[in-house]
Amino acid sequence: MSLHFSVLASGSTGNAIYVETEGQSFLVDAGLSGKQMEGLFKEIGREMKDLSGILVTHEHSDHIKGIGIVARKYKLPIYANEKTWKAMDGLIGEIPLDQKFSFAMETVKTFGGLDIESFGVSHDAAEPMFYVFHKEGKKLALVTDTGYVSDRMKGIISNADAYVFESNHDVQMLRMGRYPWSVKRRILSDYGHVSNEDAAVAMSEVAGDQTKRIYLAHLSKDNNMKDLARMAVTQTLEGQGIIVGEQFDLMDTDPKTPTPLTAI
Structure with missing residues (x-):
């Protein structure tokens, strides 16, 4: 399986x-x-x-x-x-x-034939980390809740078959929105969440020949929208020479409705 x-x-x-x-x-x-x-x-x-x-x-x-x-x-x-x-x-x-x-962070645990690799992210929590799942050459990378995607992180998550990737906010919506400045500053910081554009730049640097799907995740309820995130990510990827739908597909996620159970 x-x-x-x-x-x-x-x-x-x-x-x-x-x-x-x-x-x-x-x-x-x-x-x-x-x-x-x-x-x-x-x-x-x-x-x-x-x-x-x-x-x-x-x-x-x-x-x-x-x-x-x-x-x-x-x-x-x-x-x-x-x-x-x-x-x-x-x-x-x-x-x-x-x-x-x-x-522990930066370690691998093996369960049967499944290897799960942990890696640190930059977020305002005690010791936040996410996971990469490896199975017989297949790779699923989960990366949300980070203020930026470091070179170290990019090396760990590179060329996954599928990503669940944070695309948290539109910068202008956040700056013009109702949040107090202290919250806005936290979100925009290196310990907050990545914007649509910053996420897309990171995607362009980690996606490889194996990559087939990238799920846009952890969208802010107040500072983003699915259509806006997809458009911003698509445009930024095109600026990096990647045509969505040719190398890989962008997929939506939802706060209340699960995505179909999908094989990679």
């Missing part, structure tokens, strides 16, 4: 991604309520009781809101680095010791 995945929910109101291969299936973050998570799983024809575990990226509520209740209900192991575990203390309730596992 090749890698299959679904972006269950993506945006400022909650984030969760499902990844499976033969004998293994993982949930990356659970930033919605337990009830909402169960509904999303039902939509893709899967059940949370069958999960191998939950991988945590960082402790912000839009990524961990439902983790505690889901893990306790289905007795699922949770994997996070030590600083994230400390930051989650008091936020996800009591987790039995036999369900708590450490996944």
